[in-house]
Amino acid sequence: MATRPASDTQVLAGRPFPLGAHPEAGGVRFAVTSAVADAVEVCLIADDGSERRIELTERTFGVWHGLVPGVTPGQRYGYRVHGPYDPSRGLRCNPAKLLVDPYAYRVTGRLTNLHAAQGFVGDPARGPASTVDSLGSVPLSVVMSPGGPDTGAKPEVPFEESVIYEVHVKGFTEQHPFIPEALRGTYLGLAHPVSIEHLARLGVTTVELMPVHAFADEPSLIRAGRHNYWGYSPLGYFAPHPRYASEPGREVEEFRTMVAALHAANIEVIVDVVFNHTCEGGPDGPTLSLRGLDAPAYYLHTKRGHMADITGCGNTLDAGSPTVVRLVTDSLRYWTQELGVDGFRFDLASTLGRPRGGMFDRDSTMLTAITTDPVLSGCKLIAEPWDATGEGYRVGDFGAQWAEWNGRYRDTVRDFWRGVTGVRDLAFRLSGSSDLYDHNLRRPWQSVNFVTAHDGFTLRDLVSYNDKHNEDNGEDNRDGTNDNRSWNHGVEGETEDAAVLALRTRQARNLLATLLLSTGTPMLTAGDEMWRTQGGNNNAYCLDDETSWLDWTPSAASEPMLAFTRRLVRIRAESPALRQPEFFEGRTTVTGKPDLVWFRPDGEEFDEADWFDEDRRSLCLWIDGSNSQARNREGALVTDHSWLLVLHAGDEPLDVVLPSREYGETYKPTLDTSTADGTPAHPGVLEPKGRITVEARSLLLLRAPRDIVEGPQTP
Known part of the structure; x- marks a missing residue:
């Protein structure tokens, strides 16, 4: 040139x-x-x-x-x-x-x-x-002029009321038949009224966008003629990804328009940010930006000048460098102040607490700079609490202002419904993971609960495959985790066996119901509600095709799953006792009983031995709504109905004895995963100490009605 x-x-x-x-x-x-x-x-x-x-x-x-x-x-x-x-x-x-x-x-x-x-x-x-x-x-x-479309008032949804929806900007609308073709796969596609309607009817409060920073393809993908689809390969920390714009050069304007449309529907926007590594890769990677500007100021190096890698991506940004701290905090402020986002999910966030690549410190310079910033401290902050090393696995170890992806929740819930573990760990996960988060001024909503995410199997594939099938990635099926904790229910992959299909969809409903009825902040993965499959691929990072895009074609399987998911989210939204902001502590309620009680199927309370019975496959959880710690938007305590949640992972039906009258005057089945849309198989009102049959491998939620009041409450 x-x-x-x-x-x-x-x-x-x-x-x-x-x-x-x-x-x-x-x-x-x-x-x-x-x-x-x-x-x-x-x-x-x-x-x-x-x-x-x-x-x-x-x-x-x-x-x-x-x-x-x-x-x-x-x-x-x-x-x-x-x-x-x-x-x-x-x-x-x-x-x-x-x-x-x-x-x-x-x-x-x-x-x-x-x-x-x-x-x-x-x-x-x-x-x-x-x-x-x-x-x-x-x-x-x-060079860009400042400003753009107004992004609207931020919804400021309390964490305990949040239902997060992880979504890929392109994949969400690329195949949507009711969105204009020119807008599919773009910021404006996600802003389209059809997209907003789906999110609103589903009941989610917060979308978590997979990376939207400008990113570049890795050299290995370029050589193979492929592209990075997920976006975890950042190049520009201030620039929205240009290829999600419907018109070249309008990505900033269109991103702001998208945020405004979501805010108008009272939906928050969280963006997934990758401040642990960049697209420049290892020492043999391209020189595109930071490497050529001042590599020692940006990247971790060994004493011999080699690039250190605790991310598994070839390089690691040095969270102890003042230059990096300034870059990260300046970027975050720009995205929330100028582009209107409501919060951030930090990819491999443990690296941010490991200055110079050392031991993890929740009070590190970087993490402290974020949480003490007058702008950023008011945002939703979510950590992925691990990196590519053992030292980096820090679930439960972040500071008081951080929520975390709870990987322990995912593993425990998957294992329970596969029928391979007892109920001790499950009890912690259902009740807010107090073993992980009840310290350092933290709350149960800081556990972001999930059973699927972008990396790993979709919900459908989780119940359809025992093993990953990543051959289309071009890496001989070596990539992606082997620790899937999945179960194909007798047939690997797609099948027409009606019995297998029925059990798979029931197990999927079990997983979704457990997620939405657990204390903590639930996160759904886009497409799970419509029974999306990736054909057993658990690492589709480079598949920018129908494998990764959502399929909006209604089917006999997708429609009931969507209705079931909507029903679940609605139950959670209407039930403060199921989304409490404080940990259960055995507080005495108006019944004279604790706020939470664990029952065996025979109607008796759990004893010490029951918790250590690894063959136990059933658990009943009682939550007393009279002592709910939830508050309305004016700050007043609100009460709720009381609830009995029965989880049964056994392969035979189970007779359950209901609690005595001191817990509830009557019991009304409200949700039943043994039916396609969750309508209870036995909808009649039940008496205390009555019996109800819970089908094999299913979950049943019963409501004990009581008068609902708002305002100061006393036991």
Whole structure:
């Protein structure tokens, strides 16, 4: 590409902060940080691909900055960094590589030539710097004007009332027949009234978007002619992913429009953020941004200059670096203040509590910076509490302001309904996982409960496959976990056996019902409510096709599952006792009994030996609604009906004796997983100490009606 001289350009000093490219005073002020650079050029890219290089001569606190007159919004640009190239010290400055601005509000283009983007020749640890220019082969930054459509008032749904729905922006609408084709797979597709109607009727309060930061494909996928679908390969932490826009260059505007539409429906928006690694991969990866700017300031390195990897993705951002702390907190503030999001789910969040790659510390610099920030502290903060190492598995160990994906919940519930464990761990998971979270000022809603997520089997596949089937990923089925805790119920994969299909759908209803009726914050995976399958693939990160996209075609199996899920979410929303914000502590209620009681099927309370009976497959949970700790939006305590939840994983029907009159005057079956839509098989009112038959491998919820009042309550 041609390079035009910049000798006629007079650069003004400008200011070092805020970082990024900001239109002002008849031009654009550029500011980028690099403590190791000897010189930095901002490179303006014309429509014909030619380049005008302008040196930023001002340097303040390690920030290179200058105001370039005449530059306007829409200008494509990148940086070239002159400085030391010494891989033994982790230094990889290379002016032949055009770099994306870490603070760019828009990113355009794709990585198309791996050789051109490679910063070295031969051995990445010992070889010389590559002199091949990467312009024309790598993504570019774009100057953007501030502002855009209003994102609306934030719903501010209390955590204990939240039902989270994990969803992929493209996959949700790519095949939706009632959304205009031009909007399918885009931010505006998710904002479409048809999409909003589905979410609202389902009853979810919060969508958790899989990564929407601008991301790039990994080299291995590019070589194989594939693309990263999930998005856990970030390039720009301020830029919405451009390929989710219906019109090129309008991704910021369309993202804000999507947020506004969801907010108008009283639905919150959480985004999945990946601050543990970047798309630049390991030492043999491309030089696209941070590696070429100042690798030691951004990435963990060993004493020999090698990139440290505790993420399993080739590199690890250094959570102890002030440069990284500033990048992360600046990015988070931008997304919540300018783009309107309500919270964040942090991928491999344990890395953020491991400065310099050391031991986990819930009070680390990074985690403390986030939770003490006056803006971020008011957001929903959800940690994925593990990384790729044993030290990083930290379920229950984050600080008081963090909710966590509870992997222990997923494993315990799956194991119980497979019939391979007793009920001791299940009791903890049903009642808010107090063994994990009842410390350090934490609440039960900080356990984000789930049985499926984007990584792993879908709900349908969880009950249809014993083993993963990831051959389509092109890695000989080596990728993806083998610890699925799944059960195919006698046939691997798809079948027309009516008995097998009936048991599978019942087990799926059991899993969903357990999830929505447990204390804590439930998270659903998009498509599970419509019986979506990935054909047994538990790691479809690179399958941007029908495998990953939601199928909106109604079927004899999907329609009842959708109705059942809606029914479940509605029961939870209408029942404060089932979503309490405080742990059960044996508080005395108006009945004179504790707030929570565990019963055997014979109607007697559990004793110590029962908890250690690994052959026990049934459990009855009583929650007294008279002592609910839930509050309404005005802060007043509210009472609820009392509830009896019966879980039976045995393979024969079970007769259950109901509690005595002191627990309830009558008992009304409310939900029954033995029927397709959850309508109770035995709907009549039952008397205390009466008997009811619970079908094999099923769950039954009964309500003990009582007068409902709001306001101050006393036992």
